[in-house]
Amino acid sequence: MFEPVSLATGAALLAVGYLAGHLRRRASPPSKAICSCDHTYAHHHLDTKACNAQVPRDVYTESGRRVGVRFVPCTCRHYDGPIAVEHLLQGPFLPPA
Template sequence: MEPVSLIVGAVLLGVGFLSGRLSRRTRAAAAPALPAPLCGCGHTLSQHDTETNTCYAELRRDTFDKRGRWSGHQWVPCTCRQYVGPRPIDEVFMPRLLPPSTD
């Protein structure tokens, strides 16, 4: 092969590589991911009871036998007592109307 075509091919390869690297960085910087609103226990508002604010999610814990050897996993309820994460804006200004309370 002639050296001119090798140089042209190398330049095209370099230009393609650099344009791919630069376009990936601008696309990632333009759209940052929104953080999920989480409670201190790591669960979302949908996993908390709206009236008592207690968490009804379950956590996976390791279990061990009497000799101290790992024996598997056990699902235990979350010990969170109140949702402390960000509140939806409609609950700040006006309490929920539905479902109606049975007094």
């Protein structure tokens, strides 16, 4: 009929697959490098760390009625979010000339 070794092997593979899928689903998603200004590390200048992104600001008339949106530069002056490991480990390969 059924061979007990193959039934046990199939049950073990099924259990391992179920547990791996369950644990993967419960794992937290990877964190993104987001600054407190809600922009990513890519929006910040490499040397000055100032933000290069544009943020929307509402435009109002003198009577106080909203008439639209204007994009202005972000006021963030320094990236304060998490730094990727690649940026921490990279350094000069050659000594300064």
